Amino acid sequence: MRFRWILFALLVCVLTYWQGRAIAQDAETTLTAEVLAKTLYAVTPSEVQYCEDIINARNAGILPNKILFAAYKYAMKKEKDRRMVYFEIVIADLCKKQGIVLSLSSNASTRASGKSGTPFTSGTGSSPLSFFKPSFSLPKPKFNLF
Numbered sequence: 001m002r003f004r005w006i007l008f009a010l011l012v013c014v015l016t017y018w019q020g021r022a023i024a025q026d027a028e029t030t031l032t033a034e035v036l037a038k039t040l041y042a043v044t045p046s047e048v049q050y051c052e053d054i055i056n057a058r059n060a061g062i063l064p065n066k067i068l069f070a071a072y073k074y075a076m077k078k079e080k081d082r083r084m085v086y087f088e089i090v091i092a093d094l095c096k097k098q099g100i101v102l103s104l105s106s107n108a109s110t111r112a113s114g115k116s117g118t119p120f121t122s123g124t125g126s127s128p129l130s131f132f133k134p135s136f137s138l139p140k141p142k143f144n145l146f
Contacts, residue, residue, distance in 0.1 A: 031055070031072070040075055040083040047084050053104040054091065063102065067094045 036042070036051040057063040071094060075087035095102055 031068070036072070036087075040072075040087050041080050042084050050084075050088065050104065053102075057102055057104075063091075063095070063100065064098075067091065067098065067100075070094060 033048075033052040033055040036055065037048045040047075040051070042048045042051055054063065054068065058065065058068050068091070071087050071090035074090050075083045078086045091102075
């Protein structure tokens with residue numbers, strides 16, 4: 001009798017695993033620009049355009065599904081108001097590592113590329129506070145840390 005319960009539990013686990021895999025594969029094939037924009041909370045028109053450009057790049061075969069879904073899954077784990085930012089940065093980073101050059105429209109968001117209008121850099125790619133030079137200097141430590 002105990003053997004039957006163990007066998008039944010094992011069968012349920014296997015069936016649940018297969019069902020989960022089928023749902024994940026369906027989600028990968030049905031990801032559209034509208035779904036991206038809504039789930040990543042794209043607010044500005046440039047962010048919506050970025051989602052459309054990413055899906056167009058995937059449909060054209062330029063952007064692999066593996067990169068798209070890795071970035072999507074990573075961004076979905078983040079806070080709602082920062083999902084789009086993380087998605088753009090991860091897409092840019094993974095494409096750079098794979099040697100893929102995305103040619104997005106001029107209206108698309110440029111947060112990850114370091115162009116002007118980003119919260120991370122001022123238009124030249126330097127730190128936003130690079131103009132700030134303190135008038136004092138910190139004392140050097142008397143001991144060596146490394």
